[in-house]
Amino acid sequence: MAQVLEFKLPDLGEGLTGAEIVRWLVEVGEVVAVDQPVVEVETAKAMVDVPCPYEGVVTARFGEEGAEVPVGAPLITVAVDGPADGGGPAEGERRSAADGSRAEDAPARDPRAEGSGNVLVGYGTSEAPARRRRVRPGQPVPGAPATPPVPAPPAANGRPAASAGRASAAPGRGTGAVDGPVPVISPLVRRLARQNGLDLREMVGSGPEGLILRADVEYALRAAGTRAGKGRTPVTEPHPRVPQAPARAGEPSRAHAPAAGTRPVPEAARVPLKGIRGVMADKLSRSRTEIPDATCWVDADATELMRARDAMRRFAEENPASPAAGGPKISVLALLARICTAALARFPELNSSVDMTAREIVRHPAVHLGFAAQTERGLVVPVVRDAHTRNAESLTAEFARLTEAARTGTLTPADLTGGTFTLNNYGVFGVDGSTPIINHPEAAMLGVGRIVPKPWVHEGELAVRQVVQLSLTFDHRVCDGGTAGGFLRYVADCVEQPAVLLRTL
Missing domain, CATH: 3.30.559.10 (Chloramphenicol acetyltransferase-like domain)
Structure with a gap:
Protein backbone atom coordinates (compact mmCIF):
# COMPACT_ATOMS: atom_id res chain seq x y z
CA MET A 1 0.00 0.00 0.00
CA ALA A 2 1.53 3.34 -1.04
CA GLN A 3 1.07 6.72 0.48
CA VAL A 4 1.79 9.98 -1.33
CA LEU A 5 3.61 12.66 0.68
CA GLU A 6 4.13 16.22 -0.42
CA PHE A 7 7.53 17.84 0.14
CA LYS A 8 7.42 21.63 0.33
CA LEU A 9 10.20 24.20 0.06
CA PRO A 10 11.47 24.43 3.66
CA ASP A 11 12.31 27.53 5.63
CA LEU A 12 15.75 28.54 4.38
CA GLY A 13 16.53 30.73 7.40
CA GLU A 14 18.09 34.22 7.50
CA GLY A 15 14.70 35.80 6.72
CA LEU A 16 14.58 34.32 3.20
CA THR A 17 11.05 34.04 1.81
CA GLY A 18 11.65 32.06 -1.36
CA ALA A 19 14.11 30.75 -3.93
CA GLU A 20 14.54 30.29 -7.67
CA ILE A 21 14.65 26.78 -9.15
CA VAL A 22 17.99 26.47 -10.95
CA ARG A 23 18.09 22.78 -11.81
CA TRP A 24 16.02 19.70 -11.07
CA LEU A 25 18.15 16.78 -9.84
CA VAL A 26 15.44 14.08 -10.13
CA GLU A 27 12.85 13.09 -12.73
CA VAL A 28 9.26 11.95 -12.29
CA GLY A 29 9.26 8.18 -11.75
CA GLU A 30 12.74 8.15 -10.24
CA VAL A 31 13.38 6.46 -6.88
CA VAL A 32 14.85 8.82 -4.27
CA ALA A 33 16.54 8.02 -0.96
CA VAL A 34 16.27 9.81 2.36
CA ASP A 35 18.17 13.13 2.34
CA GLN A 36 18.93 12.85 -1.39
CA PRO A 37 19.12 16.30 -3.04
CA VAL A 38 16.18 16.69 -5.41
CA VAL A 39 16.50 20.29 -6.64
CA GLU A 40 19.13 23.02 -6.78
CA VAL A 41 17.77 26.44 -5.88
CA GLU A 42 19.25 29.91 -5.74
CA THR A 43 18.30 32.08 -2.80
CA ALA A 44 19.08 35.72 -2.36
CA LYS A 45 22.29 34.64 -0.64
CA ALA A 46 23.63 31.37 -2.09
CA MET A 47 23.09 28.27 -4.22
CA VAL A 48 21.53 25.43 -2.19
CA ASP A 49 20.84 21.74 -2.85
CA VAL A 50 17.51 20.86 -1.19
CA PRO A 51 17.36 17.28 0.20
CA CYS A 52 14.11 15.35 0.46
CA PRO A 53 13.30 13.76 3.86
CA TYR A 54 11.36 10.85 2.31
CA GLU A 55 12.23 7.67 0.44
CA GLY A 56 10.11 6.53 -2.47
CA VAL A 57 9.12 7.26 -6.06
CA VAL A 58 8.76 10.84 -7.34
CA THR A 59 5.23 11.19 -8.69
CA ALA A 60 5.17 14.91 -9.59
CA ARG A 61 7.37 17.99 -9.74
CA PHE A 62 6.12 21.54 -9.24
CA GLY A 63 7.76 24.46 -11.01
CA GLU A 64 9.99 24.84 -14.03
CA GLU A 65 13.66 25.74 -13.95
CA GLY A 66 13.93 29.49 -13.53
CA ALA A 67 10.66 29.79 -11.61
CA GLU A 68 10.55 31.55 -8.24
CA VAL A 69 9.02 29.44 -5.47
CA PRO A 70 7.98 30.85 -2.06
CA VAL A 71 8.74 29.03 1.17
CA GLY A 72 5.99 26.51 1.92
CA ALA A 73 5.10 25.90 -1.75
CA PRO A 74 5.17 22.24 -2.91
CA LEU A 75 8.31 21.02 -4.68
CA ILE A 76 7.61 17.33 -5.33
CA THR A 77 5.28 14.52 -4.27
CA VAL A 78 6.74 11.15 -3.29
CA ALA A 79 4.94 7.79 -3.17
CA VAL A 80 6.35 5.93 -0.15
CA ASP A 81 5.76 2.35 0.99
CA GLY A 82 3.49 1.79 3.98
CA PRO A 83 1.89 -1.14 5.84
CA ALA A 84 -0.52 -3.06 3.59
CA ASP A 85 -4.27 -2.96 4.31
CA GLY A 86 -6.27 -6.10 3.50
CA GLY A 87 -3.40 -8.25 2.30
CA GLY A 88 -3.30 -6.73 -1.21
CA PRO A 89 -0.04 -6.20 -3.06
CA ALA A 90 1.98 -3.25 -1.77
CA GLU A 91 2.28 -0.25 -3.99
CA GLY A 92 6.05 -0.45 -3.56
CA GLU A 93 5.99 -3.70 -5.55
CA ARG A 94 4.95 -1.85 -8.68
CA ARG A 95 7.61 -1.39 -11.25
CA SER A 96 9.24 2.07 -11.46
CA ALA A 97 8.48 3.90 -14.69
CA ALA A 98 11.96 5.38 -14.74
CA ASP A 99 14.37 2.41 -14.64
CA GLY A 100 12.25 -0.75 -14.40
CA SER A 101 13.53 -1.51 -10.89
CA ARG A 102 11.18 -2.63 -8.12
CA ALA A 103 10.54 -0.14 -5.38
CA GLU A 104 10.69 -2.99 -2.87
CA ASP A 105 14.45 -3.26 -3.56
CA ALA A 106 14.93 -0.03 -1.60
CA PRO A 107 15.02 -0.25 2.20
CA ALA A 108 11.53 -0.10 3.65
CA ARG A 109 10.57 3.05 5.51
CA ASP A 110 7.54 3.79 7.62
CA PRO A 111 5.73 6.76 6.05
CA ARG A 112 4.30 7.61 9.45
CA ALA A 113 7.75 8.68 10.62
CA GLU A 114 8.55 12.39 10.59
CA GLY A 115 11.19 12.09 7.89
CA SER A 116 14.89 12.58 8.56
CA GLY A 117 14.53 16.05 10.07
CA ASN A 118 17.49 17.21 7.95
CA VAL A 119 15.41 18.99 5.35
CA LEU A 120 18.10 21.58 4.69
CA VAL A 121 21.23 20.94 6.71
CA GLY A 122 22.74 24.22 7.90
CA TYR A 123 19.72 26.28 6.88
CA GLY A 124 17.14 25.17 9.44
CA THR A 125 14.63 22.33 9.22
CA SER A 126 10.92 22.38 8.73
CA GLU A 127 8.22 20.39 10.45
CA ALA A 128 7.11 17.09 8.95
CA PRO A 129 4.29 17.55 6.42
CA ALA A 130 0.79 16.55 7.43
CA ARG A 131 0.06 12.91 6.75
CA ARG A 132 -1.82 12.28 3.53
CA ARG A 133 -4.70 9.83 3.17
CA ARG A 134 -3.90 6.26 2.23
CA VAL A 135 -4.41 4.94 -1.27
CA ARG A 136 -6.60 1.84 -1.42
CA PRO A 137 -5.31 -1.25 -3.27
CA GLY A 138 -5.97 -1.13 -6.99
CA GLN A 139 -6.44 2.62 -6.98
CA PRO A 140 -3.88 4.65 -8.99
CA VAL A 141 -1.35 6.67 -7.03
CA PRO A 142 -2.55 10.29 -6.87
CA GLY A 143 -0.28 12.68 -8.70
CA ALA A 144 1.31 9.96 -10.88
CA PRO A 145 -0.48 9.98 -14.27
CA ALA A 146 1.13 8.46 -17.36
CA THR A 147 2.25 11.92 -18.46
CA PRO A 148 2.71 13.95 -15.27
CA PRO A 149 1.72 17.58 -15.64
CA VAL A 150 4.04 20.35 -14.49
CA PRO A 151 1.80 22.91 -12.76
CA ALA A 152 2.55 26.58 -13.04
CA PRO A 153 4.73 27.83 -10.18
CA PRO A 154 2.97 29.60 -7.32
CA ALA A 155 2.55 33.32 -7.49
CA ALA A 156 5.26 35.44 -5.86
CA ASN A 157 5.02 39.12 -5.04
CA GLY A 158 1.57 39.30 -6.51
CA ARG A 159 2.44 38.01 -9.99
CA PRO A 160 3.02 34.58 -11.52
CA ALA A 161 6.66 33.59 -11.37
CA ALA A 162 8.69 33.69 -14.59
CA SER A 163 5.86 35.37 -16.47
CA ALA A 164 7.87 38.27 -17.90
CA GLY A 165 8.83 37.73 -21.48
CA ARG A 166 7.03 34.37 -21.75
CA ALA A 167 5.54 33.61 -25.15
CA SER A 168 2.27 31.70 -25.41
CA ALA A 169 2.14 28.27 -26.95
CA ALA A 170 1.64 27.95 -30.66
CA PRO A 171 -1.82 26.98 -31.97
CA GLY A 172 -2.46 23.29 -31.58
CA ARG A 173 0.07 22.85 -28.79
CA GLY A 174 -1.96 23.97 -25.81
CA THR A 175 -0.60 25.79 -22.79
CA GLY A 176 0.77 22.81 -20.86
CA ALA A 177 4.35 21.57 -20.73
CA VAL A 178 5.80 19.94 -23.81
CA ASP A 179 6.70 16.25 -23.47
CA GLY A 180 10.36 15.37 -23.87
CA PRO A 181 13.39 17.65 -24.08
CA VAL A 182 13.00 21.13 -25.48
CA PRO A 183 14.93 21.52 -28.78
CA VAL A 184 17.42 24.33 -28.13
CA ILE A 185 20.35 25.13 -30.40
CA SER A 186 22.89 25.61 -27.57
CA PRO A 187 23.23 25.73 -23.76
CA LEU A 188 23.87 29.47 -24.09
CA VAL A 189 20.32 29.95 -25.36
CA ARG A 190 18.92 27.90 -22.49
CA ARG A 191 20.89 29.95 -19.97
CA LEU A 192 19.75 33.23 -21.55
CA ALA A 193 16.14 32.14 -21.26
CA ARG A 194 16.52 31.00 -17.66
CA GLN A 195 18.20 34.25 -16.58
CA ASN A 196 15.35 36.29 -18.06
CA GLY A 197 12.48 34.12 -16.85
CA LEU A 198 11.45 32.69 -20.23
CA ASP A 199 9.74 29.29 -20.41
CA LEU A 200 11.27 27.46 -23.38
CA ARG A 201 8.51 24.83 -23.29
CA GLU A 202 5.98 27.45 -24.32
CA MET A 203 7.99 28.81 -27.25
CA VAL A 204 8.02 27.76 -30.90
CA GLY A 205 11.41 27.90 -32.55
CA SER A 206 12.04 29.28 -36.02
CA GLY A 207 14.83 26.78 -36.74
CA PRO A 208 14.51 23.40 -38.45
CA GLU A 209 11.84 21.19 -36.84
CA GLY A 210 11.02 23.88 -34.29
CA LEU A 211 14.58 24.34 -33.02
CA ILE A 212 14.74 27.36 -30.67
CA LEU A 213 17.45 29.78 -31.77
CA ARG A 214 19.02 32.66 -29.92
CA ALA A 215 17.11 35.06 -32.17
CA ASP A 216 13.85 33.53 -30.92
CA VAL A 217 14.76 34.18 -27.26
CA GLU A 218 15.95 37.72 -27.99
CA TYR A 219 12.74 38.46 -29.91
CA ALA A 220 10.67 37.16 -26.98
CA LEU A 221 12.59 39.42 -24.60
CA ARG A 222 11.97 42.45 -26.82
CA ALA A 223 8.30 41.56 -27.10
CA ALA A 224 8.10 41.25 -23.32
CA GLY A 225 9.58 44.71 -22.92
CA THR A 226 7.06 46.14 -25.37
CA ARG A 227 4.14 44.47 -23.57
CA ALA A 228 5.38 45.70 -20.20
CA GLY A 229 5.42 49.27 -21.49
CA LYS A 230 2.21 49.23 -23.51
CA GLY A 231 0.09 46.60 -21.74
CA ARG A 232 -0.41 44.50 -24.88
CA THR A 233 -1.46 40.88 -24.82
CA PRO A 234 1.20 38.19 -25.41
CA VAL A 235 2.04 37.22 -28.95
CA THR A 236 1.29 33.67 -30.02
CA GLU A 237 4.49 33.00 -31.93
CA PRO A 238 8.18 33.81 -31.54
CA HIS A 239 7.99 35.73 -34.83
CA PRO A 240 4.99 37.63 -36.24
CA ARG A 241 3.53 36.37 -39.46
CA VAL A 242 3.32 38.97 -42.19
CA PRO A 243 0.73 38.22 -44.93
CA GLN A 244 2.34 38.38 -48.33
CA ALA A 245 1.89 37.20 -51.85
CA PRO A 246 3.81 34.09 -52.87
CA ALA A 247 7.24 34.84 -54.26
CA ARG A 248 7.75 34.35 -57.96
CA ALA A 249 10.09 31.76 -59.23
CA GLY A 250 13.68 32.94 -58.97
CA GLU A 251 12.86 35.85 -56.62
CA PRO A 252 14.10 35.91 -53.02
CA SER A 253 11.54 35.87 -50.22
CA ARG A 254 10.58 39.25 -48.75
CA ALA A 255 9.18 37.81 -45.51
CA HIS A 256 11.72 39.53 -43.28
CA ALA A 257 12.74 42.42 -45.51
CA PRO A 258 12.31 45.87 -43.85
CA ALA A 259 10.23 48.52 -45.52
CA ALA A 260 12.05 50.70 -48.00
CA GLY A 261 13.75 53.72 -46.44
CA THR A 262 13.33 52.49 -42.82
CA ARG A 263 15.91 51.20 -40.37
CA PRO A 264 15.02 48.76 -37.56
CA VAL A 265 15.19 50.40 -34.16
CA PRO A 266 16.97 48.24 -31.55
CA GLU A 267 15.13 47.79 -28.28
CA ALA A 268 16.72 47.98 -24.84
CA ALA A 269 17.54 44.70 -23.13
CA ARG A 270 16.03 44.11 -19.70
CA VAL A 271 17.98 42.16 -17.07
CA PRO A 272 15.92 41.17 -14.00
CA LEU A 273 17.33 42.20 -10.62
CA LYS A 274 16.93 39.00 -8.65
CA GLY A 275 18.98 36.58 -6.62
Missing part, protein backbone atom coordinates in the same frame (compact mmCIF):
# COMPACT_ATOMS: atom_id res chain seq x y z
CA ILE A 276 22.26 37.86 -5.23
CA ARG A 277 22.37 40.78 -7.65
CA GLY A 278 18.92 41.90 -6.51
CA VAL A 279 19.84 41.69 -2.83
CA MET A 280 23.00 43.72 -3.38
CA ALA A 281 21.00 46.33 -5.29
CA ASP A 282 18.58 46.64 -2.37
CA LYS A 283 21.38 46.90 0.21
CA LEU A 284 23.34 49.50 -1.76
CA SER A 285 20.21 51.58 -2.38
CA ARG A 286 19.31 51.38 1.30
CA SER A 287 22.85 52.39 2.24
CA ARG A 288 22.72 55.50 0.07
CA THR A 289 19.24 56.37 1.36
CA GLU A 290 19.79 55.86 5.11
CA ILE A 291 23.49 56.40 5.80
CA PRO A 292 25.00 59.91 5.75
CA ASP A 293 28.40 58.75 4.54
CA ALA A 294 31.64 60.64 4.07
CA THR A 295 34.97 59.57 2.54
CA CYS A 296 38.58 60.41 3.35
CA TRP A 297 41.66 58.98 1.67
CA VAL A 298 45.45 58.97 1.88
CA ASP A 299 48.40 57.73 -0.20
CA ALA A 300 50.76 55.36 1.59
CA ASP A 301 54.18 53.93 0.81
CA ALA A 302 53.61 50.15 0.78
CA THR A 303 57.18 49.23 -0.10
CA GLU A 304 57.99 47.85 3.36
CA LEU A 305 54.71 45.93 3.49
CA MET A 306 55.52 44.22 0.18
CA ARG A 307 59.05 43.46 1.39
CA ALA A 308 57.66 41.90 4.56
CA ARG A 309 55.30 39.73 2.52
CA ASP A 310 58.14 38.63 0.21
CA ALA A 311 60.42 37.92 3.19
CA MET A 312 57.76 35.62 4.70
CA ARG A 313 57.47 33.70 1.44
CA ARG A 314 61.25 33.39 0.96
CA PHE A 315 61.71 32.12 4.51
CA ALA A 316 59.03 29.45 3.94
CA GLU A 317 60.69 28.34 0.68
CA GLU A 318 64.25 28.30 2.08
CA ASN A 319 63.37 26.70 5.42
CA PRO A 320 60.59 24.17 4.73
CA ALA A 321 61.46 22.18 7.87
CA SER A 322 61.07 25.14 10.20
CA PRO A 323 57.89 25.24 12.32
CA ALA A 324 57.51 28.90 11.34
CA ALA A 325 57.45 28.01 7.64
CA GLY A 326 54.26 25.96 7.65
CA GLY A 327 50.89 27.08 6.35
CA PRO A 328 49.84 28.89 3.18
CA LYS A 329 51.72 31.73 1.53
CA ILE A 330 50.75 34.97 3.21
CA SER A 331 48.66 37.28 0.98
CA VAL A 332 48.66 41.07 0.93
CA LEU A 333 44.91 40.99 1.65
CA ALA A 334 45.57 39.01 4.84
CA LEU A 335 48.17 41.55 5.99
CA LEU A 336 45.74 44.41 5.30
CA ALA A 337 43.02 42.54 7.20
CA ARG A 338 45.38 42.11 10.17
CA ILE A 339 46.07 45.85 10.04
CA CYS A 340 42.31 46.58 9.96
CA THR A 341 41.59 44.49 13.05
CA ALA A 342 44.40 46.25 14.94
CA ALA A 343 43.02 49.66 13.87
CA LEU A 344 39.47 48.72 14.91
CA ALA A 345 40.77 47.78 18.37
CA ARG A 346 41.99 51.38 18.69
CA PHE A 347 38.92 52.95 17.05
CA PRO A 348 35.93 50.73 18.01
CA GLU A 349 33.47 53.39 16.85
CA LEU A 350 33.93 52.14 13.30
CA ASN A 351 33.08 48.54 14.22
CA SER A 352 29.44 49.39 14.89
CA SER A 353 25.99 49.88 13.38
CA VAL A 354 23.07 52.24 13.97
CA ASP A 355 19.68 51.09 15.30
CA MET A 356 17.37 53.92 14.25
CA THR A 357 14.32 52.26 15.84
CA ALA A 358 15.93 52.50 19.28
CA ARG A 359 18.04 55.50 18.22
CA GLU A 360 21.19 53.81 19.47
CA ILE A 361 24.69 53.11 18.17
CA VAL A 362 25.50 49.41 18.58
CA ARG A 363 29.23 48.74 19.08
CA HIS A 364 30.10 45.13 18.29
CA PRO A 365 32.54 43.28 20.54
CA ALA A 366 33.89 41.05 17.73
CA VAL A 367 35.21 41.93 14.28
CA HIS A 368 33.45 39.93 11.57
CA LEU A 369 35.37 41.14 8.54
CA GLY A 370 33.65 41.16 5.18
CA PHE A 371 35.54 41.42 1.90
CA ALA A 372 34.17 42.18 -1.53
CA ALA A 373 34.43 39.36 -4.09
CA GLN A 374 33.38 39.65 -7.72
CA THR A 375 31.78 36.53 -9.23
CA GLU A 376 29.90 35.64 -12.40
CA ARG A 377 26.66 35.96 -10.43
CA GLY A 378 27.51 39.45 -9.19
CA LEU A 379 29.21 41.08 -6.22
CA VAL A 380 29.15 39.15 -2.96
CA VAL A 381 30.63 40.00 0.45
CA PRO A 382 31.73 36.85 2.34
CA VAL A 383 32.45 37.32 6.04
CA VAL A 384 35.48 36.10 8.01
CA ARG A 385 34.20 35.33 11.50
CA ASP A 386 36.17 36.60 14.51
CA ALA A 387 38.87 38.13 12.33
CA HIS A 388 40.35 39.90 15.36
CA THR A 389 41.41 36.52 16.81
CA ARG A 390 43.15 35.28 13.64
CA ASN A 391 46.76 35.66 12.57
CA ALA A 392 47.95 36.27 9.01
CA GLU A 393 48.12 32.55 8.17
CA SER A 394 44.57 31.90 9.39
CA LEU A 395 43.26 34.94 7.53
CA THR A 396 44.99 33.83 4.30
CA ALA A 397 43.44 30.36 4.52
CA GLU A 398 39.96 31.70 5.27
CA PHE A 399 40.10 34.23 2.44
CA ALA A 400 41.09 31.45 0.03
CA ARG A 401 38.26 29.17 1.21
CA LEU A 402 35.56 31.82 0.98
CA THR A 403 36.80 33.11 -2.39
CA GLU A 404 36.65 29.61 -3.90
CA ALA A 405 33.17 29.07 -2.45
CA ALA A 406 32.05 32.40 -3.93
CA ARG A 407 33.30 31.43 -7.39
CA THR A 408 31.60 28.03 -7.28
CA GLY A 409 28.36 29.42 -5.80
CA THR A 410 28.53 27.28 -2.64
CA LEU A 411 28.55 30.06 -0.04
CA THR A 412 26.04 29.51 2.74
CA PRO A 413 23.82 32.26 4.18
CA ALA A 414 26.00 32.20 7.31
CA ASP A 415 29.03 33.02 5.11
CA LEU A 416 27.30 36.12 3.73
CA THR A 417 25.71 37.71 6.78
CA GLY A 418 26.70 39.24 10.09
CA GLY A 419 29.62 41.41 8.94
CA THR A 420 30.64 44.39 11.09
CA PHE A 421 33.33 45.98 8.84
CA THR A 422 34.24 45.49 5.17
CA LEU A 423 37.59 45.50 3.36
CA ASN A 424 37.27 46.24 -0.36
CA ASN A 425 40.34 45.49 -2.47
CA TYR A 426 39.31 47.17 -5.73
CA GLY A 427 42.96 47.38 -6.75
CA VAL A 428 42.55 43.95 -8.38
CA PHE A 429 40.55 45.74 -11.10
CA GLY A 430 43.52 47.96 -11.91
CA VAL A 431 42.17 51.18 -10.37
CA ASP A 432 43.90 53.49 -7.91
CA GLY A 433 41.02 54.98 -5.92
CA SER A 434 37.32 54.83 -5.22
CA THR A 435 34.62 56.05 -2.84
CA PRO A 436 33.06 52.77 -1.62
CA ILE A 437 29.41 52.45 -0.67
CA ILE A 438 29.02 51.18 2.89
CA ASN A 439 27.68 47.66 3.19
CA HIS A 440 24.46 48.32 5.15
CA PRO A 441 24.04 48.11 8.15
CA GLU A 442 27.78 48.44 8.83
CA ALA A 443 29.34 51.80 9.67
CA ALA A 444 32.50 51.84 7.55
CA MET A 445 34.41 50.31 4.66
CA LEU A 446 38.11 50.51 3.85
CA GLY A 447 38.99 50.61 0.16
CA VAL A 448 42.43 49.62 -1.16
CA GLY A 449 43.66 50.58 -4.62
CA ARG A 450 46.36 48.93 -6.69
CA ILE A 451 49.96 48.97 -5.44
CA VAL A 452 52.12 50.46 -8.20
CA PRO A 453 55.58 52.05 -8.50
CA LYS A 454 55.39 55.84 -8.23
CA PRO A 455 57.75 58.74 -7.54
CA TRP A 456 57.92 59.28 -3.77
CA VAL A 457 59.99 61.38 -1.41
CA HIS A 458 61.73 58.83 0.81
CA GLU A 459 64.18 59.96 3.53
CA GLY A 460 64.49 63.37 1.89
CA GLU A 461 65.20 62.07 -1.60
CA LEU A 462 63.05 61.35 -4.61
CA ALA A 463 62.76 57.61 -5.18
CA VAL A 464 60.53 55.06 -6.87
CA ARG A 465 58.38 53.38 -4.22
CA GLN A 466 55.38 51.01 -4.14
CA VAL A 467 52.46 53.38 -3.46
CA VAL A 468 48.84 52.55 -2.63
CA GLN A 469 45.80 54.77 -2.11
CA LEU A 470 43.60 53.98 0.90
CA SER A 471 40.05 55.33 1.21
CA LEU A 472 37.70 55.11 4.16
CA THR A 473 33.95 55.65 3.78
CA PHE A 474 32.26 55.99 7.16
CA ASP A 475 28.85 56.66 8.68
CA HIS A 476 28.98 60.20 10.04
CA ARG A 477 26.42 59.28 12.69
CA VAL A 478 28.84 56.98 14.54
CA CYS A 479 31.90 59.24 14.53
CA ASP A 480 33.28 62.49 13.23
CA GLY A 481 36.11 63.20 10.83
CA GLY A 482 38.71 63.17 13.60
CA THR A 483 38.02 59.54 14.48
CA ALA A 484 37.85 58.47 10.85
CA GLY A 485 41.07 60.32 10.05
CA GLY A 486 42.81 58.74 13.04
CA PHE A 487 41.76 55.27 11.92
CA LEU A 488 42.95 55.83 8.37
CA ARG A 489 46.26 57.36 9.49
CA TYR A 490 46.93 54.36 11.75
CA VAL A 491 46.25 52.00 8.85
CA ALA A 492 48.60 53.99 6.60
CA ASP A 493 51.34 53.98 9.27
CA CYS A 494 51.10 50.18 9.57
CA VAL A 495 51.27 49.83 5.78
CA GLU A 496 54.41 52.00 5.68
CA GLN A 497 55.98 50.40 8.78
CA PRO A 498 54.59 46.87 9.37
CA ALA A 499 56.77 46.58 12.48
CA VAL A 500 54.22 48.81 14.21
CA LEU A 501 51.97 45.75 14.44
CA LEU A 502 54.46 44.07 16.76
CA ARG A 503 53.29 46.43 19.49
CA THR A 504 49.81 44.86 19.44
CA LEU A 505 50.73 41.17 19.10
